[in-house]
Amino acid sequence: xxxxxxxxxxxxxxxxxxxxxxxxxxxxxxxxxxxxxxxxxxxxxxxxxxxxxxxxxxxxxxxxxxxxxxxxxxxxxxxxxxxxxxxxxxxxxxxxxxxxxxxxxxxxxxxxxxxxxxxxxxxxxxxxxxxxxxxxxxxxxxxxxxxxxxxxxxxxxxxxxxxxxxxxxxxxxxxxxxxxxxxxxxxxxxxxxxxxxxxxxxxxxxxxxxxxxxxxxxxxxxxxxxxxxxx
Amino acid sequence: xxxxxxxxxxxxxxxxxxxxxxxxxxxxxxxxxxxxxxxxxxxxxxxxxxxxxxxxxxxxxxxxxxxxxxxxxxxxxxxxxxxxxxxxxxxxxxxxxxxxxxxxxxxxxxxxxxxxxxxxxxxxxxxxxxxxxxxxxxxxxxxxxxxxxxxxxxxxxxxxxxxxxxxxxxxxxxxxxxxxxxxxxxxxxxxxxxxxxxxxxxxxxxxxxxxxxxxxxxxxxxxxxxxxxxxxxxxxxxxxxxxxxxxxxxxxxxxxxxxxxxxxxxxxxxxxxxxxxxxxxxxxxxxxxxxxxxxxxxxxxxxxxxxxxxxxxxxxxxxxxxxxxxxxxxxxxxxxxxxxxxxxxxxxxxxxxxxxxxxxxxxxxxxxxxxxxxxxxxxxxxxxxxxxxxxxxxxxxxxxxxxxxxxxxxxxxxxxxxxxxxxxxxxxxxxxxxxxxxxxxxxxxxxxxxxxxxxxxxxxxxxxxxxxxxxxxxxxxxxxxxxxxxxxxxxxxxxxxxxxxxxxxxxxxxxxxxxxxxxxxxxxxxxxxxxxxxxxxxxxxxxxx
Numbered sequence: 001x002x003x004x005x006x007x008x009x010x011x012x013x014x015x016x017x018x019x020x021x022x023x024x025x026x027x028x029x030x031x032x033x034x035x036x037x038x039x040x041x042x043x044x045x046x047x048x049x050x051x052x053x054x055x056x057x058x059x060x061x062x063x064x065x066x067x068x069x070x071x072x073x074x075x076x077x078x079x080x081x082x083x084x085x086x087x088x089x090x091x092x093x094x095x096x097x098x099x100x101x102x103x104x105x106x107x108x109x110x111x112x113x114x115x116x117x118x119x120x121x122x123x124x125x126x127x128x129x130x131x132x133x134x135x136x137x138x139x140x141x142x143x144x145x146x147x148x149x150x151x152x153x154x155x156x157x158x159x160x161x162x163x164x165x166x167x168x169x170x171x172x173x174x175x176x177x178x179x180x181x182x183x184x185x186x187x188x189x190x191x192x193x194x195x196x197x198x199x200x201x202x203x204x205x206x207x208x209x210x211x212x213x214x215x216x217x218x219x220x221x222x223x224x225x226x227x228x229x230x231x
Numbered sequence: 232x233x234x235x236x237x238x239x240x241x242x243x244x245x246x247x248x249x250x251x252x253x254x255x256x257x258x259x260x261x262x263x264x265x266x267x268x269x270x271x272x273x274x275x276x277x278x279x280x281x282x283x284x285x286x287x288x289x290x291x292x293x294x295x296x297x298x299x300x301x302x303x304x305x306x307x308x309x310x311x312x313x314x315x316x317x318x319x320x321x322x323x324x325x326x327x328x329x330x331x332x333x334x335x336x337x338x339x340x341x342x343x344x345x346x347x348x349x350x351x352x353x354x355x356x357x358x359x360x361x362x363x364x365x366x367x368x369x370x371x372x373x374x375x376x377x378x379x380x381x382x383x384x385x386x387x388x389x390x391x392x393x394x395x396x397x398x399x400x401x402x403x404x405x406x407x408x409x410x411x412x413x414x415x416x417x418x419x420x421x422x423x424x425x426x427x428x429x430x431x432x433x434x435x436x437x438x439x440x441x442x443x444x445x446x447x448x449x450x451x452x453x454x455x456x457x458x459x460x461x462x463x464x465x466x467x468x469x470x471x472x473x474x475x476x477x478x479x480x481x482x483x484x485x486x487x488x489x490x491x492x493x494x495x496x497x498x499x500x501x502x503x504x505x506x507x508x509x510x511x512x513x514x515x516x517x518x519x520x521x522x523x524x525x526x527x528x529x530x531x532x533x534x535x536x537x538x539x540x541x542x543x544x545x546x547x548x549x550x551x552x553x554x555x556x557x558x559x560x561x562x563x564x565x566x567x568x569x570x571x572x573x574x575x576x577x578x579x580x581x582x583x584x585x586x587x588x589x590x591x592x593x594x595x596x597x598x599x600x601x602x603x604x605x606x607x608x609x610x611x612x613x614x615x616x617x618x619x620x621x622x623x624x625x626x627x628x629x630x631x632x633x634x635x636x637x638x639x640x641x642x643x644x645x646x647x648x649x650x651x652x653x654x655x656x657x658x659x660x661x662x663x664x665x666x667x668x669x670x671x672x673x674x675x676x677x678x679x680x681x682x683x684x685x686x687x688x689x690x691x692x693x694x695x696x697x698x699x700x701x702x703x704x705x706x707x708x709x710x711x712x713x714x715x716x717x718x719x720x721x722x723x724x725x726x727x728x729x730x731x732x733x734x735x736x737x738x739x740x741x742x743x744x745x746x747x748x749x750x751x752x753x754x755x756x757x758x759x760x761x762x763x764x765x766x767x768x769x770x771x772x773x774x775x776x
Contacts, residue, residue: 088608088650106588108581196611196644196759203613214615214622214636221620224608224650 006120007031007048011041011067012056012082017105021054024109025116038062045075052119055099056082057090065093072098078119082107088224095178095225102176102225118174135170137218137231140209142170149209156208161186165201166209169219169229178226202227271313275321278305283328295333295347299354302329303361310362311369318362326355381503384412388507392514401518405485405511413504414490419475420449421483421515428453428484448472449484456481461501473504475512482515536706539720547590551583558583585627589661593721596654597706600728607651607732611644611758614684618675621656628664629673637676644758645684651729655737658722659688659749666747667692683735683752694741703739726751 008030012018022032033048035041038059045053053071057064068079081094081102091102101115133145139152147163149156158166168185169177177185179195187197202221206213220228282305286298302325310318330340334347342348388408395401402419409417420428428450452459452472460471471487485508558580562573599605615638622634656675663673671691678685695703706724723739730737730751737751 106584199611199613199616199644203615206615212636213619214638215619215634220623221616223617223620223653 005029006051007033008052008054008116009033009035009041009044009048009050010054011035011038011044011059012054013037013058013060014056017056017082020109021112024112028113030116038064038067042067042070045071045077050077051123052078052080052116054080054082057087057094058084065090065097068094068097068099078123080115080119091225092178092180095176096180100175122174135173135231137173137229138209138211140218142166151209158205158208161201162205162208165198166205169227173229173231176222176226176228182227268313268316271309271317272320274313275309275317275324278309279321279324279328281305282325283332286329286333290333295329296350298333299329299350302326302354303358306358306362307365310365314369315363315366318366319359322355322358322362325358326351329354381412381499384408385503385506385510388412389510392510395514396518396521398515398518401511401514405507405514409485409487409504409507412507413487413500416488416490418486419483419511420446420453420486422453422481426454426481445470445472445486449486453481453484458505460487461504462498471504473508475508475515477512477516479516482512482519485511539706548587551587551590554583555580555587593658593725596725597721597728600725600732605651605732607648609646609648609733611646612649612652614638614642614645614677614686617649617652618656621653621660624653625657625660625664628661631669632664632667633672634660635672635674635676637674639678642677642679642684643755645753646756646758647733647753648729651732655726655729655751656688658726662722662749663688663690663692663747666690679755680752682755684755685750685752687748687750689742689746689748691746694745694747695739697741700739700741704737 008025010018010021010025010032012021012034013036018034018036022034025032033044033050035044038061041053041055041059044050055064055067059067064081068081071079078101079099081091081099082105083091083094083102084105094102100119103112103115133143135142135144140156141150143149144167149158149163149166164186165182168182179198182198183191183194186201187194191197202219203213206216206219210216210219218230220230222228279302282301286301289298306318306321306325309321330342330347330351331338334350335343388405391404391408392401395404398421402421405419406417409415420430422428428446430446448459448466448470449472451457452474456474456476458464458471458473460466460469466472469489471485471489473485473487475482475485487504558576561568562576562580568576615636618636618638622629622636660673660675667673667690674687674689676687676689703720704723704727706721723737726749727737730753733753735751735753737749740748740750742748
């Protein structure tokens with residue numbers, strides 16, 4: 001992979017994890033600024049204008065979710081959160097507060113780099129202005145211009161809700177969307193507690209677009225958290 | 232013959248008077264009440280008068296010697312019914328009446344024929360002997376009756392006590408029986424570990440509680456193991472204090488306040504009371520040791536769990552740690568290793584680290600589930616989604632295996648905690664992967680059965696060892712204890728805990744064609760309407776171009 005001319009701020013209180021992350025990232029040619037506490041991290045982000053932040057939710061001096069909220073008042077850079085397993089509630093809070101993605105400890109370097117690449121690419125490609133009205137994932141092609149979806153060159157008929165759901169996932173491709181975020185995007189506010197709608201329509205989308213709906217390759221479930229489109 | 236027996240019983244009145252006695256305290260054993268005695272004397276006179284009237288009508292037909300027998304019957308009846316003294320009175324009256332009315336010259340005490348003097352003497356002797364014997368018979372019957380009542384009261388007490396499970400129950404049963412048996416108020420005071428007596432914690436009637444002064448005497452009785460209040464150590468207020476002496480310890484004190492002072496001083500009553508106290512003491516000791524045994528069982532069980540946890544940890548944590556330390560030191564030593572070797576070392580390191588991580592995750596899950604720290608986050612979910620995410624999480628462990636998933640399209644939404652249910656699938660699939668060849672197949676199937684959804688996960692492995700189908704769900708248990716396969720035997724126990732929290736069940740069986748089948752159920756419940764409303768705005772979507 002081409003080396004990314006990127007700069008990452010790493011906010012993590014554990015020295016060994018910082019060391020592992022720094023080694024992995026620097027091996028990929030990424031510049032790393034380390035911060036041990038939330039305050040140091042905020043300062044580092046303010047002074048160095050990084051391309052991405054890696055944030056451990058369990059910080060000694062402040063709540064990670066609160067840090068994300070503060071950061072989101074003035075910064076749009078991608079935030080990748082590190083969290084322990086079986087703390088889905090914390091992950092959802094972080095994502096709803098504005099984090100872009102999460103990694104569950106323990107994780108491998110390939111997993112880390114895959115996530116970082118997706119988010120750096122999204123940032124550098126400026127996904128809010130796609131250059132082409134076509135989006136590909138697997139055998140599926142979505143033609144935004146003609147509102148047409150094909151799978152293996154066969155037209156797939158989607159209901160308006162399904163299409164809306166799909167475009168919401170595509171807009172945030174690679175990013176985790178929580179149930180609340182998806183419900184708000186597709187049904188608008190006021191339906192945040194009806195997550196079973198979402199599950200049913202997600203099921204329909206998978207039936208229509210996935211080769212094996214029971215083992216989705218693209219419309220991936222993040223159990224207890226939300227969904228992610230993997231292209 | 233029944234009517235004959237009944238008739239005799241009615242005539243003598245033995246059964247009737249015995250049946251009327253409910254207490255085992257015999258009020259008339261020493262001396263009958265004066266009223267009954269006077270009635271007895273009256274009846275003695277009446278009986279002799281009646282015999283005389285009958286005899287007078289027969290006087291012309293029968294010899295006087297034969298008429299004597301009529302009087303003897305009267306004496307017997309009086310003695311049986313009213314005891315000794317009326318019997319003696321009847322004996323003398325009978326001789327007198329015989330002399331006056333039946334022996335010529337009539338209506339005078341003088342006797343024409345001196346041989347009648349012998350008749351009188353023998354008649355009196357026979358009457359006295361008969362009245363004595365029959366009165367004794369009656370006394371014996373009464374005593375036998377009281378003995379039988381005592382025995383059955385003791386039997387009832389020990390029968391009820393044997394069913395008692397707590398000290399409170401013993402106190403209730405003991406007091407109930409003692410108060411009925413001795414016509415007295417009773418209280419049971421139990422001593423604690425330090426030998427201090429305590430008033431019962433629960434007492435329905437506060438007036439029954441012994442006064443403080445009584446508590447002091449009771450404590451004394453307990454400490455010195457001496458009975459107070461019986462004939463050898465009388466107390467001022469006639470209250471009886473009996474220490475509850477059991478083989479191992481004195482367990483408390485029985486306090487008895489008799490309604491009629493002195494009635495407990497009869498030797499037989501004293502013995503009975505002491506027997507009751509001994510019975511109660513035994514029951515208290517039995518309850519105590521049942522509790523001790525239960526505590527020991529609990530301690531043994533937790534000891535067993537701790538031991539299996541420790542042995543599991545020492546084996547399953549130390550093994551990967553040993554390899555991790557070894558492999559990483561090989562890497563760190565800086566010796567010239569080929570790139571191929573380096574890669575292999577690193578991969579082994581990774582594998583062992585992942586194994587450790589899974590182990591810790593399971594231990595944490597178990598600890599949390601058992602500490603009750605996990606609150607179910609139930610939502611209406613699609614089973615398919617959880618199966619999919621579990622399969623993708625385990626893609627590494629399942630590498631190369633064919634997994635067939637057969638979920639009916641009609642499967643409704645189910646109400647469960649997705650994260651926990653994903654753990655169930657992961658643990659079951661991980662087991663299937665662990666115990667089967669890397670090229671064998673695994674099947675996941677679901678069907679609706681009654682009010683449940685039944686999910687089965689099948690493999691082609693060796694199956695569950697016969698007889699272990701239930702035991703493998705216990706904590707720290709494994710199908711093959713000496714297996715080299717990793718794991719501490721928590722996975723299935725976690726599955727069961729999770730499913731039971733959801734109102735479901737899980738069990739294991741062997742497939743007839745070979746391999747294991749794990750089946751679990753989840754209740755169907757009442758899913759919400761499955762059609763979502765249309766989005767509020769028009770279906771035209773604005774998306775950036």
